[in-house]
Amino acid sequence: MPDEVGSTTRVAGFLAAVALAAGCAMPAAEREPARSGPLHAVWVVDHGWHTAIVVRRDQVDPALWPEVRDFLGAPLVEVAWGDRDFYMARNATGWLAVKAAFFTSGSVLHIGGLNESTLAGFPAGAVVELAVPRTGFDAMTRFFHDEYQSDGAGRPARLERGLDGTSWFYAARSRYHLFNTCNTWVARALRQAGLDVTPAGTVTAGGVMQQARRLVVSR
Numbered sequence: 001m002p003d004e005v006g007s008t009t010r011v012a013g014f015l016a017a018v019a020l021a022a023g024c025a026m027p028a029a030e031r032e033p034a035r036s037g038p039l040h041a042v043w044v045v046d047h048g049w050h051t052a053i054v055v056r057r058d059q060v061d062p063a064l065w066p067e068v069r070d071f072l073g074a075p076l077v078e079v080a081w082g083d084r085d086f087y088m089a090r091n092a093t094g095w096l097a098v099k100a101a102f103f104t105s106g107s108v109l110h111i112g113g114l115n116e117s118t119l120a121g122f123p124a125g126a127v128v129e130l131a132v133p134r135t136g137f138d139a140m141t142r143f144f145h146d147e148y149q150s151d152g153a154g155r156p157a158r159l160e161r162g163l164d165g166t167s168w169f170y171a172a173r174s175r176y177h178l179f180n181t182c183n184t185w186v187a188r189a190l191r192q193a194g195l196d197v198t199p200a201g202t203v204t205a206g207g208v209m210q211q212a213r214r215l216v217v218s219r
Contacts, residue, residue, distance in 0.1 A: 037133050037134050037135070038133070038134060039131035039132060039133055040055070040056070040059050040131065040132055040133070040134065040137040041055075041056065041129055041130070041131060042054070042055055042129075042130045042131070042132050042137070042140070042190075042193060043055075043119065043127055043128065043129050043130070044127070044128045044130065044186070044190070044208060044209065044212040045078065045119075045122060045126060045127050046122075046125075046126040046127070046205050046208075046209050047080075047126075047205070048205065049205060050080060050082060050182040050183060050186075050205055051080070051182070051183050051186045051205045051208045051209065052078050052079060052080035052110075052186065053078070053079045053080070053140075053186060053189055053190070054076050054077065054078045054079075054114060054119060055076070055077055055079075055137070055140075055141070056075065056076060056077075057071060057072075057074055057075060057076060057077045057113075058075070059137065060077070060141050061138060061141065064138055064141050064142045064145060065141040065142065065144050065145040066145065067111070067144075067145060067148060067156050067170075068141075070111070070158075070168065071111070071112070071113035071166070073113060074112075074113025074114060074115065074166065075114075075115055075116060076113065076114040076115065076116070076118075076119060077111065077112070077113055077114070078110075078111070078112045078113075078114050078167075079109065079110075079111055079144055079189070080109070080110045080111075080182060080186070081107060081108070081109050081110070081147065081172055081174070081182055081185040081186070082107065082108060082110070082176060082181075082182035082185075083106075083107060083108075083176040083182075084106040084107055084108045084169075084171075084172075084176075087108055087110060087169070087182070088108060088159070088160070088169055106171065106172070106176075107171075107172040107173070107174055107175065107176045108159065108169045108170060108171060108172050109144075109147055109148065109169070109170040109171075109172045110162050110163065110167060110168075110169055111162070111167060111168055111170065112162055112163075112164060112166045112167025112168070113166040113167070114166070128209060128212040128213055128215075128216060129216075130190075130195065130212060130215055130216065132193040132194060132195065133194065135194070136192070136193040136194035136195070137193060139192045139193060139194070140189050140190070140192045140193040142192075143188070143189055143192040144189070146173070147172050147173055147174060148170055148171070148172065148173070149170070149171035149172060149173055156170050156171075157170060157171035158170050159171055178203075179203070181203045181204075183202055183203055183204055183205055183207060183208045184199050184202050184203055186208050187199040187202040187207075187208055187211070190208075190211075190212070195215055196215065196218075197211050197212075197215070198211065
């Protein structure tokens, strides 16, 4: 097991280094220009190798993100995205990391309900709270909705239970690759919210969190 873990770490480090060096290959997403009106809290969470976004469920317009109704019992909803095989594997390996970067079989959304105490229980420094206007918040949640793949009946294609008892994996549309990682996707979502975040070259959790912390300092 130590050799396998070491191999996975080396592979992930190599892929991150290559992606950072070629960051210009990933186009930046468009931002919402308007930043006026009431502000809504958005949390960026560092899970180690990947990041996620948390929002208050009751602030979401279900007309823009109807799938949020799957979590009516939760005050908060966490959203993340990634390669299907790597993210859904109970024991991720170095081969799965390489396969995700070059031979992905598809992508998934990982959506889960949280409560306030769970969010507060993350280690210090693992959560950054940001504030976005309603227009940006709506643009970001619409971005979440647009990522779902539909089944034959036009419903979100739910795959299986997620990494904890309150979460689910859903089939997603975007293609995971070396320059479009789970963290690139989170940066794109934040960019959609109107935040000054650069998705190009952002492939690691540290890259996302560094930009998120910079936004707090610059407010």
